[in-house]
Amino acid sequence: AQTVTQSQPEMSVQEAETVTLSCTYDTSESDYYLFWYKQPPSRQMILVIRQEAYKQQNATENRFSVNFQKAAKSFSLKISDSQLGDAAMYFCAYRSPGGATNKLIFGTGTLLAVQP
Amino acid sequence: DTEVTQTPKHLVMGMTNKKSLKCEQHMGHRAMYWYKQKAKKPPELMFVYSYEKLSINESVPSRFSPECPNSSLLNLHLHALQPEDSALYLCASSSRLLQGLNSPLHFGNGTRLTVT
Numbered sequence: 001a002q003t004v005t006q007s008q009p010e011m012s013v014q015e016a017e018t019v020t021l022s023c024t025y026d027t028s029e030s031d032y033y034l035f036w037y038k039q040p041p042s043r044q045m046i047l048v049i050r051q052e053a054y055k056q057q058n059a060t061e062n063r064f065s066v067n068f069q070k071a072a073k074s075f076s077l078k079i080s081d082s083q084l085g086d087a088a089m090y091f092c093a094y095r096s097p098g099g100a101t102n103k104l105i106f107g108t109g110t111l112l113a114v115q116p
Numbered sequence: 117d118t119e120v121t122q123t124p125k126h127l128v129m130g131m132t133n134k135k136s137l138k139c140e141q142h143m144g145h146r147a148m149y150w151y152k153q154k155a156k157k158p159p160e161l162m163f164v165y166s167y168e169k170l171s172i173n174e175s176v177p178s179r180f181s182p183e184c185p186n187s188s189l190l191n192l193h194l195h196a197l198q199p200e201d202s203a204l205y206l207c208a209s210s211s212r213l214l215q216g217l218n219s220p221l222h223f224g225n226g227t228r229l230t231v232t
Contacts, residue, residue: 106158
């Protein structure tokens with residue numbers, strides 16, 4: 001069974017600085033998808049960025065980028081120029097391709113605080 | 117604004133009450149999900165509907181009864197709940213169950229349920 005581990009329960013960053021959130025996963029599959037979701041106090045889970053395992057190029061979305069290391073089964077999220085609105089719980093998630101389910105396997109989350 | 121709308125935002129109910137949570141999306145998505153989330157924990161999958169048919173039930177107790185009247189609506193009927201069922205209940209949708217990466221889950225803001 002696949003597992004997702006986020007080893008940093010809490011992180012803090014100064015506004016305008018850069019922070020990296022770590023995520024590792026365990027799987028025997030060669031093809032899969034990885035996601036970072038953000039959950040602010042408003043409670044909505046918001047998709048931040050996604051990565052297909054077969055793509056070597058790291059995904060980027062504006063100030064958000066990932067460092068995807070397939071061999072090491074690592075999928076870290078880098079937030080550049082941190083803003084107060086980035087404060088939230090961040091969940092790393094894994095999904096198998098196809099099949100009869102679109103089930104996401106979530107990590108335990110990292111609570112990010114942004115200091116002004 | 118969220119494209120997945122959940123009502124009510126908050127619900128307090130006694131253990132003998134019957135209530136329903138509602139979820140609506142108008143993105144043409146054909147897969148809909150119920151997740152349960154405890155404080156500072158990742159969401160846990162409860163049910164998945166694909167094309168209005170129940171495709172996954174994660175061994176959820178029968179006091180939770182899902183219903184998908186049409187492709188835009190998803191209900192969760194609650195009866196005889198326990199205090200430990202108090203949690204945030206999140207609804208999500210995705211374009212198609214058997215598609216690949218380009219069908220990420222879109223989440224609603226959730227219903228905060230308290231069982232007294």
